[in-house]
Amino acid sequence: MMKLGFDGKVALVTGAGSGIGAAVSRQLAEEGAEVVVADLNGDAAQTVAAxxxxxxxxxxxxxxxVSDPDAVERLVQFVIDRCGALHLAVNNAGTDGVRKATADYPLDEWHKLLNVNLNGVFYCMKHEIAAMVQNGGGSIVNMSSILGCVGLPTASAYTAAKHGVVGLTKVAAIEYARMGVRINAVGPGWIETPLLLDHSDTVSTRRMVALQPMARRGTPQEVSALVCFLLSEQASFISGSYHLVDGAYTAH
Known part of the structure; x- marks a missing residue:
């Protein structure tokens, strides 16, 4: 197994109380990083850390x-105060929102979802990048989705947010490349996470999973493998890119 070399590194993972975030946190720790497990659900974060x-x-x-900019600023300061620096970050926290056609999408739900899935990533990047520049560099992975490049009926807010995450990633990667900060995005497909399982009985979800060429859902560990590679020095010339983990779903 290829060693990714995270000894002595400090990593922050948001949305780390379950699913992909928990898998990434575990793998980072296995590879030697000190991990700050952050989640809206503090009990879930505590369980993963324990x-x-x-x-x-x-x-x-x-x-x-992560939808609270002041809370995110305090989060990054917590990492620095407790661990001394920030080298790696995975902005994974997100929510899926309601399923409604675009003209029927409730405004309050629209703003709620974008505040978490897009604004939250921006808030995290804003403070993570500043900390990494002071530290001489670092690596960030933003969690987008297959819906960062394709659409899904009744998921206008989620799709818009995930497209936005890809755009933010590309711009920031250009801006901070010469300062030693690499920034990439990952687009998971249909993965066995709480978000998918909560909607596993909906018609649209059943249809999408049925179109999966590999005839199965992915696992959080399969996404984590790519995320941790991108964070590592093995990916030292990869920045500003968007990588799919979708079992060929978007190849249709």
Whole structure:
């Protein structure tokens, strides 16, 4: 197994209380990083951090609402105060929102979803990048989706936010490339996470999964493998790009 070389690195993962975020946190810790496990659900974050420590890894936890810019600023300061620096970040926190056709989409739900899935990524990047520049560089992975490049009926807010995450990633990668900060986006497809399982019985979800060429859903660990590679120095010339983990779904 290729070693990714995270010894001595400090990593922040948002939305890390379950699913992909939890898988990424575990793998980062296994590879030697000290991980700050952040989630809106503080109890879930605590559980993941405790599991990592029980296996010999280094982890701390914190509850955070990434849609609150002040809370995000405090989050990054927490990482620096507790761990001394920030080298790696995975902006994974997100929500899926209601399923409505565009003209029927409730305004309050639109703003709520974009505040988490797009604004939250921006808030995190704003403070993470500043910390990494001071530290001489770092690496960020933003969690987009297959809906960062294709559409899904009744998911206008989610699709708009995930397209926006890809755009933010590209711009920031250009801006900070010469300062040693690499920034990439990952687009998971139909992955076995709480978000998908919550909608597993909806007609649109059943149709989309049925179109999956590999005839199965992906796992959080399969997404984590790519995320951790992109964070590592093995990917030292990869920045500003958007990588799909979708079992050929978007190849249709």
């Amino acid at each position: 599991e990592i420590r029980s296996l010999g890894g280094q982890a701390q936890h914190i509850a955070v609402d």
